[in-house]
Amino acid sequence: MLTQLAKGKRAAAYAPVLAVLALLWLGQALGQAASHTIRKGETLGAIAKKYGITASALAAHNGISNPNRINVGQKINIPAKSVTVTHTVRTGDTLSAIAKKYNTTTSAIARANGISDPRKLKPGQTLKITKGTNSGSKSTRPKPAYIPADTLSKINRPRIRRGRWKHIVIHHSGDNTNSIQGMEHYHRRVRRMENGLAYHFVIGNGVNTGDGKIYVGDRWRRQIRGGHVASTALNEIAIGICLVGNFDQRVPTSKQRSSLKALVARLRARTNVPYKEVRTHRHINPKPTACPGRRFNLRSILNS
Ligand SMILES: [Zn+2]
Structure with a gap:
């Protein structure tokens, strides 16, 4: 009533x-x-x-x-009574990590401190933060970055040489119906890549792959170069993540977006690749490419 x-x-x-x-x-x-x-x-x-x-x-x-x-x-x-505190930025702090720590949102901190570019946090910078503004609110709380335990153990298993990886490059597969087997076949048999699947990771879209499912490729297990950019030197130092789909036609599914965000966070923690070196294929490739499609917005996914 x-x-x-x-x-x-x-x-x-x-x-x-x-x-x-x-x-x-x-x-x-x-x-x-x-x-x-x-x-x-x-x-x-x-x-x-x-x-x-x-x-x-x-x-x-x-x-x-x-x-x-x-x-x-x-x-x-x-909600818990809001309390405003001061946080001094430390090396390696990200706005999202700080937001999480104080149970607030990145946008609330950015607004309160006049931050236009969340990447430009400086160590020693002080931030005014109102704690708890995000507690329990269904509408504003970001989806938890969740990777199933078996997938996480595959991501965490390989030993990584210090400084091994310098970039993380994001692709789309270009076709909404791609399967892992189909992509593997194409790279190994048609493109004649001896190491098969050119990417280190694939994130499914729910058509012929699990929606948001992270497939850990053999190249990650073996910590070997990818075959996903048009430069041998870049392939040597760039982790390749491919999202199944054609993002000229549609946007990634919400599960793909949250899996990508979680995967990138995990990989950055393991490899120390900086935020600015998480790039799209289009932005890093020496030759022009439309990949990963004009409807794909990497920064909005990583900052969500
Ligand atoms: Zn690509």
């Missing part, structure tokens, strides 16, 4: 208020957000005030688009 609550009678009893305060205190003591069941006569503004937060933060936290339309008996989550 939807109710207009603004005109309702305020509950005067103290017991529920004390109970709420106790719950709030307990929740904060435990570092958890509390929940609140809306009673008759309560407005979102009044509830927010009770918990020391703003009505808009409360609405955003619960995905409520119209604060005047809340239901009696509806359970809402109370």
Whole structure:
């Protein structure tokens, strides 16, 4: 039932208020957000005030688009009271790692500190960060970067020589129906590459490959050069990741995007390839190429 609550009678009893305060205190003591069941006569503004937060933060936290339309008996989550802290950037810090640490978003930090390019963080730079603005919010929380354990162990298994890899290069397969076997056959038999599949990794699209599934290629297992760019010297030092699909026609699936982001993060952690050396085929290739398609936006995926 939807109710207009603004005109309702305020509950005067103290017991529920004390109970709420106790719950709030307990929740904060435990570092958890509390929940609140809306009673008759309560407005979102009044509830927010009770918990020391703003009505808009409360609405955003619960995905409520119209604060005047809340239901009696509806359970809402109370975000932890926001606290602003100062963070000093250390070497190797990324905005997304900092955001994760303080349970906020990269865009919130960028906005609060006037950062236009998240890559240009300088060690020693101080950032004002409002903690907890991202807790529990379904609409703004980025999808967790998740790699299944068996895949992760394949990515982590090879020993990597220090400085072995200098770039990570992203491709599309150019066809929405590609399979791993088909790509392997094409590279080994048709293109006559003795090491088969030219990429170190392939990320499926759900047609003839698993949607978002990361296939770990033999070249990664053996830590040998790829065959994915038009330069032997570059192939020697560039990890190749191919997303199945034609991104002139469509965008990558959301699972492909989150797998790519997770894979790149894992590979960068293992190889120390800097963010700016995660490139598309088009941007690194010595010859013109459309790969990975004009609808593919690498930075928006990596910064999501
Ligand atoms: Zn390519």
